[in-house]
Amino acid sequence: xxxxxxxxxxxxxxxxxxxxxxxxxxxxxxxxxxxxxxxxxxxxxxxxxxxxxxxxxxxxxxxxxxxxxxxxxxxxxxxxxxxxxxxxxxxxxxxxxxxxxxxxxxxxxxxxxxxxxxxxxxxxxxxxxxx
Amino acid sequence: xxxxxxxxxxxxxxxxxxxxxxxxxxxxxxxxxxxxxxxxxxxxxxxxxxxxxxxxxxxxxxxxxxxxxxxxxxxxxxxxxxxxxxxxxxxxxxxxxxxxxxxxxxxxxxxxxxxxxxxxxxxxxxxxxxxxxxxxxxxxxxxxxxxxxxxxxxxxxxxxxxxxxxxxxxxxxxxxxxxxxxxxxxxxxxxxxxxxxxxxxxxxxxxxxxxxxxxxxxxxxxxxxxxxxxxxxxxxxxxxxxxxxxxxxxxxxxxxxxxxxxxxxxxxxxxxxxxxxxxxxxxxxxxxxxxxxxxxxxxxxxxxxxxxxxxxxx
Numbered sequence: 001x002x003x004x005x006x007x008x009x010x011x012x013x014x015x016x017x018x019x020x021x022x023x024x025x026x027x028x029x030x031x032x033x034x035x036x037x038x039x040x041x042x043x044x045x046x047x048x049x050x051x052x053x054x055x056x057x058x059x060x061x062x063x064x065x066x067x068x069x070x071x072x073x074x075x076x077x078x079x080x081x082x083x084x085x086x087x088x089x090x091x092x093x094x095x096x097x098x099x100x101x102x103x104x105x106x107x108x109x110x111x112x113x114x115x116x117x118x119x120x121x122x123x124x125x126x127x128x129x130x131x
Numbered sequence: 132x133x134x135x136x137x138x139x140x141x142x143x144x145x146x147x148x149x150x151x152x153x154x155x156x157x158x159x160x161x162x163x164x165x166x167x168x169x170x171x172x173x174x175x176x177x178x179x180x181x182x183x184x185x186x187x188x189x190x191x192x193x194x195x196x197x198x199x200x201x202x203x204x205x206x207x208x209x210x211x212x213x214x215x216x217x218x219x220x221x222x223x224x225x226x227x228x229x230x231x232x233x234x235x236x237x238x239x240x241x242x243x244x245x246x247x248x249x250x251x252x253x254x255x256x257x258x259x260x261x262x263x264x265x266x267x268x269x270x271x272x273x274x275x276x277x278x279x280x281x282x283x284x285x286x287x288x289x290x291x292x293x294x295x296x297x298x299x300x301x302x303x304x305x306x307x308x309x310x311x312x313x314x315x316x317x318x319x320x321x322x323x324x325x326x327x328x329x330x331x332x333x334x335x336x337x338x339x340x341x342x343x344x345x346x347x348x349x350x351x352x353x354x355x356x357x358x359x360x361x362x363x364x365x366x367x368x369x370x371x372x373x374x375x376x377x378x379x380x381x382x383x384x385x386x387x388x389x390x391x392x393x394x395x396x397x398x399x400x401x402x403x404x405x406x407x408x409x410x411x412x413x414x415x416x417x418x419x420x421x422x423x424x425x426x427x428x429x430x431x432x433x434x435x436x437x438x439x440x441x442x443x444x445x
Contacts, residue, residue, distance in 0.1 A: 043405070043406045045201065045409060045410060045412050046407045046409035046410075047407075047409060048199045048200075048201070048410050049399075049409040049410055050409075052199060057234075057235065058262065058267070077266050109267055111305050111307075111308055111309030111350055112309060112350075112407055112409075113308060113407065114406045114407050115348070116406060119406045120406075123406070
């Protein structure tokens with residue numbers, strides 16, 4: 001969720017308008033809780049029905065996923081929807097993906113979602129360490 | 132290889148000794164009211180009902196090929212399961228496998244599963260889990276091995292001693308949070324399949340995803356399951372067995388009893404506990420208490436079908 005009403009930016013309307021793109025980026029980032037990679041490593045077990053860090057499985061391998069373009073892991077048979085999505089897996093995009101993959105990319109293979117925002121952030125933080 | 136892995140074993144009557152039943156409770160369904168009683172008491176009560184001499188066993192989610200921390204040796208725990216079954220004083224008439232035979236539906240994984248399960252020397256009726264479908268879309272490799280005598284996308288029915296068994300496929304299309312679905316063609320077949328049966332015919336449903344809304348937030352349900360169950364409402368005894376959940380979950384609704392079985396490979400968390408459904412890592416000494424099989428006895432009158440869940444270790 002993007003929240004623009006941050007106290008730190010409650011300045012004049014003129015200032016807000018002038019900084020809209022930067023504000024949007026910052027507010028977007030702030031909408032995600034800070035993830036804990038150690039907690040994320042434990043939570044990642046839930047992903048391992050279909051994923052692992054270093055092997056393709058039901059889903060593609062995850063090493064290097066943060067910052068990677070979607071649909072490019074060699075040897076994994078992607079859905080057309082993900083392959084053509086043009087997505088770069090930034091933490092924010094991964095957050096949307098884990099919130100509801102079918103909303104972000106209708107027709108994707110993945111249906112698994114994580115309802116808790118902090119748990120999503122933890123998992124994404126862990127994935128960020130698996131470079 | 133057809134739908135039944137192996138045939139030709141003589142029926143040997145009721146499963147009298149629960150062997151490694153451990154802490155398993157025995158559930159009975161009588162007149163639409165479920166009761167859970169201690170194993171000892173249930174066996175005593177069973178003596179008052181008329182046995183029709185049918186017992187079978189449910190195994191599920193063997194996930195051959197899985198090798199992650201939740202259980203790096205799923206072949207080992209399946210072998211233990213097989214040894215337990217072979218050690219039973221009275222062998223079941225047959226086995227039902229409610230899906231996720233393999234983890235990735237590769238030829239090698241199917242080969243291993245067939246080889247291991249073949250050692251049971253018992254007929255096995257399979258239905259697929261989503262892990263048995265190549266790329267979640269191609270059921271052909273599964274059907275070529277296990278589905279030659281099936282209809283449509285792999286559904287089928289058969290009768291044993293007056294009990295009507297129905298194998299349903301709900302792993303080929305997903306909706307919402309990943310719930311399974313049956314589809315119009317299968318529902319039409321089901322309607323036709325049961326049309327000629329009397330309402331007193333005991334029905335046993337086999338599916339991978341639960342036909343009941345066990346926990347839709349995690350996709351643990353079947354979107355058009357209610358339509359299938361509506362077609363079976365007139366029957367006095369309906370027992371729906373499923374896999375996918377990797378733990379025992381039960382529900383009774385009217386004359387219908389729903390039962391999710393343990394896996395032989397790895398456990399999963401209770402509904403809603405943790406970030407989502409997936410392998411649950413437990414201390415190795417606890418693993419075998421969370422894996423296991425279910426034995427089912429069919430009787431008439433007092434207790435049409437009784438289910439005993441047995442962990443590999445207490």
